Amino acid sequence: MAHINENYQNLKDSYLFSDIAKKVAAFSQENPQQEIIRLGIGDVTLPLMPAVISAMHAAVDEMGDAATFRGYGPEQGYDFLREAIAAYYAKNGVSIAADEIFISDGAKSDVGNIVDLFAADNTVLVPDPVYPVYVDTNIMSGRKILYMNATAENGFLPMPDPAVSADMIYLCSPNNPTGAVYNKQQLKAWVDYAREREAVLLFDAAYEAFIGDAQLPHSIYEVEGAKECAIEFCSLSKTAGFTGTRCAYTIVPHALERKGANGATLSLRSMWNRRQTTKFNGVPYIVQRGAAAVFTEEGMQQAHKAIDYYKGNARIIADAFTALGIRFFGGANSPYIWMECPNHMKSWEFFHYLLENAAVVGTPGAGFGENGEGWFRLTGFGDREKTKEAVARISALLKK
Numbered sequence: 289m290a291h292i293n294e295n296y297q298n299l300k301d302s303y304l305f306s307d308i309a310k311k312v313a314a315f316s317q318e319n320p321q322q323e324i325i326r327l328g329i330g331d332v333t334l335p336l337m338p339a340v341i342s343a344m345h346a347a348v349d350e351m352g353d354a355a356t357f358r359g360y361g362p363e364q365g366y367d368f369l370r371e372a373i374a375a376y377y378a379k380n381g382v383s384i385a386a387d388e389i390f391i392s393d394g395a396k397s398d399v400g401n402i403v404d405l406f407a408a409d410n411t412v413l414v415p416d417p418v419y420p421v422y423v424d425t426n427i428m429s430g431r432k433i434l435y436m437n438a439t440a441e442n443g444f445l446p447m448p449d450p451a452v453s454a455d456m457i458y459l460c461s462p463n464n465p466t467g468a469v470y471n472k473q474q475l476k477a478w479v480d481y482a483r484e485r486e487a488v489l490l491f492d493a494a495y496e497a498f499i500g501d502a503q504l505p506h507s508i509y510e511v512e513g514a515k516e517c518a519i520e521f522c523s524l525s526k527t528a529g530f531t532g533t534r535c536a537y538t539i540v541p542h543a544l545e546r547k548g549a550n551g552a553t554l555s556l557r558s559m560w561n562r563r564q565t566t567k568f569n570g571v572p573y574i575v576q577r578g579a580a581a582v583f584t585e586e587g588m589q590q591a592h593k594a595i596d597y598y599k600g601n602a603r604i605i606a607d608a609f610t611a612l613g614i615r616f617f618g619g620a621n622s623p624y625i626w627m628e629c630p631n632h633m634k635s636w637e638f639f640h641y642l643l644e645n646a647a648v649v650g651t652p653g654a655g656f657g658e659n660g661e662g663w664f665r666l667t668g669f670g671d672r673e674k675t676k677e678a679v680a681r682i683s684a685l686l687k688k
């Protein structure tokens with residue numbers, strides 16, 4: 289008899305965003321006349337930028353010609369893309385070798401797959417509220433999970449507690465779901481904590497391109513010593529609208545090593561390379577050509593134009609909440625607005641109230657953890673006119 293992974297019994301029935309999609313589909317079926325505005329899942333709405341489209345068209349032509357056709361590519365990603373990303377980091381003053389960069393089909397997959405490198409008896413530390421993938425993937429592999437409180441009092445930016453001992457620490461900055469961003473001193477405290485304990489920081493930088501404040505760090509490697517204790521995940525989903533195109537990268541520095549129980553020194557970069565070459569066959573050539581175009585001067589300009597558009601949406605939402613006297617976080621260096629539910633409503637209560645009375649979809653804060661109860665997330669990734677319409681509907685409803 290096959291013994292199944294019993295840990296799956298410890299998961300909630302369904303993934304947060306699938307749960308929301310089901311509820312919205314049911315509402316839509318019952319109310320076909322209602323125009324629903326979706327500001328729930330952080331999915332982009334602008335089309336791919338011209339630089340990406342023309343690079344992908346050229347790559348399609350290459351694939352159609354025997355002289356330039358390509359079959360299996362390198363599992364780690366093509367050099368042209370790894371080098372373009374290394375150059376992007378160098379521009380921000382961070383030196384990363386191209387062979388420390390691994391191209392993949394998504395930060396979500398990499399964040400989930402990275403747990404392969406760690407033993408089941410590691411203790412995991414995550415903020416609460418948190419992107420559910422960090423929690424669910426560790427429940428699947430049976431690890432003990434500790435939560436640190438992210439609350440309005442600490443600006444949703446929990447700091448290390450010397451009394452807590454953890455081996456794998458997840459940080460996300462700019463944060464999903466709260467939009468809060470760590471400064472360099474705060475990240476240094478985390479790097480110091482991780483190095484002292486020989487822990488590993490799993491740093492999710494998926495929203496780094498939304499940082500406009502020059503003082504805020506885009507990468508954990510802006511902190512000295514981080515290469516010895518941190519893995520960084522980043523994605524083109526939010527930077528360049530690749531949610532449906534799929535391309536991301538993970539940085540595992542050469543300097544990141546840990547001792548095995550037998551005393552052998554293990555390189556996490558070599559382990560990740562071994563894992564990827566075994567279980568992954570790389571991202572399509574056409575997609576990687578499109579991704580490389582993002583890092584050209586023209587591509588970066590176009591990407592920033594789209595990011596400014598989404599941040600403009602976030603500002604429209606933020607301004608309305610300021611006018612309504614609703615407390616919120618995020619929205620400035622992040623696409624997410626993390627609002628306090630009005631009239632002491634609970635997160636799911638507000639979700640249904642908003643859906644049923646304004647036909648606007650958001651994400652209940654409680655879906656991200658206990659501390660998210662009473663909070664609600666809206667995204668700036670919508671269409672401009674629809675965002676304005678959603679804000680008008682919310683304002684009319686909450687002014688009553």
Ligand code: MLT
Nearest residue numbers: 328329330331396419464
């Ligand atoms: C979100 O809405 O939190 C994100 O879109 C989820 C993701 O990036 O996987």
